[in-house]
Amino acid sequence: MYITMLGTGSAFAKRYNNNNALIESGNYRLLVDCGITLPKALHDHGVTFAEIDAVLISHIHADHVGGLEELAFQMMFKYGRKPRLFIEESLAQPLWEHTLRGGLVQGELNALDHFFEVRPLTHGQTYELAPGLHVKLIKTEHIPGKDSYSFLFNETFFYTADMVFNGELLTNLVQAGVTTVYHDCQLESPGVVHACLDELLTLPREIQDHIYLMHYGDALEDYRGKTGAMRIVEQGEKHKL
Numbered sequence: 371m372y373i374t375m376l377g378t379g380s381a382f383a384k385r386y387n388n389n390n391a392l393i394e395s396g397n398y399r400l401l402v403d404c405g406i407t408l409p410k411a412l413h414d415h416g417v418t419f420a421e422i423d424a425v426l427i428s429h430i431h432a433d434h435v436g437g438l439e440e441l442a443f444q445m446m447f448k449y450g451r452k453p454r455l456f457i458e459e460s461l462a463q464p465l466w467e468h469t470l471r472g473g474l475v476q477g478e479l480n481a482l483d484h485f486f487e488v489r490p491l492t493h494g495q496t497y498e499l500a501p502g503l504h505v506k507l508i509k510t511e512h513i514p515g516k517d518s519y520s521f522l523f524n525e526t527f528f529y530t531a532d533m534v535f536n537g538e539l540l541t542n543l544v545q546a547g548v549t550t551v552y553h554d555c556q557l558e559s560p561g562v563v564h565a566c567l568d569e570l571l572t573l574p575r576e577i578q579d580h581i582y583l584m585h586y587g588d589a590l591e592d593y594r595g596k597t598g599a600m601r602i603v604e605q606g607e608k609h610k611l
């Protein structure tokens with residue numbers, strides 16, 4: 371599988387797009403999150419919504435779901451079909467009621483599954499999304515009372531939803547065979563709702579070796595060379611996993 375971060379920025383970043391990814395496995399294309407900036411970022415990448423097989427959602431913040439209205443409308447009115455939506459079952463109703471309903475409702479089109487081919491997922495279970503592409507959702511802490519799910523792909527690649535620092539989880543995953551971790555990182559301390567760089571730097575070198583930082587702010591250039599053994603994911607670069 372290959373991953374390209376169409377954006378690597380924090381919710382407030384202006385130099386970087388929202389932290390959303392394009393995963394490719396054979397001919398299968400999966401969007402991981404679809405934030406406000408995603409429609410333009412995908413366009414700039416030379417891919418149309420019609421060429422996306424499915425979108426997978428981590429949690430309900432605009433930098434992760436704010437592009438879904440355009441996705442739904444483009445697919446309905448431009449391409450005449452529903453996009454496939456993988457989402458943890460606990461998030462489907464809140465996504466509709468609290469985020470999408472206002473913009474999408476018109477007449478009898480008044481439910482999430484009128485616009486999306488919804489595939490509810492249960493966290494902790496492994497699903498085959500396409501041949502050679504499996505995912506397990508892991509519930510991780512972000513905002514109190516707001517469900518958020520990180521992704522374990524093919525048992526070897528861990529992609530964090532926005533999450534607070536959890537060194538024990540990272541250590542356990544690496545010990546269980548995870549080779550690559552893409553981790554959201556707030557550059558400034560304290561982290562509060564994200565892991566911050568200072569917290570991630572407390573990890574032992576053998577864990578840091580596996581970590582790539584994403585979801586960073588506009589001050590990234592001031593932090594190059596200060597991320598220990600952790601590398602930085604560059605927006606737009608395609609990596610083989």
Ligand SMILES: O=c1ccn([C@@H]2O[C@@H]3COP(=O)(O)O[C@H]3[C@H]2O)c(=O)[nH]1
Pocket residue numbers: 380381382431432433513532562563
């Ligand atoms: O209790 C809170 C809730 C939110 N926020 C900010 O709003 C942003 C929403 O998107 P995000 O989850 O990528 O990042 C969040 C933070 O930057 C915060 O600092 N404290």
Ligand SMILES: [Zn+2]
Pocket residue numbers: 380381389431433434532585
């Ligand atoms: Zn975010």
Ligand SMILES: [Zn+2]
Pocket residue numbers: 429431512532
């Ligand atoms: Zn968030």
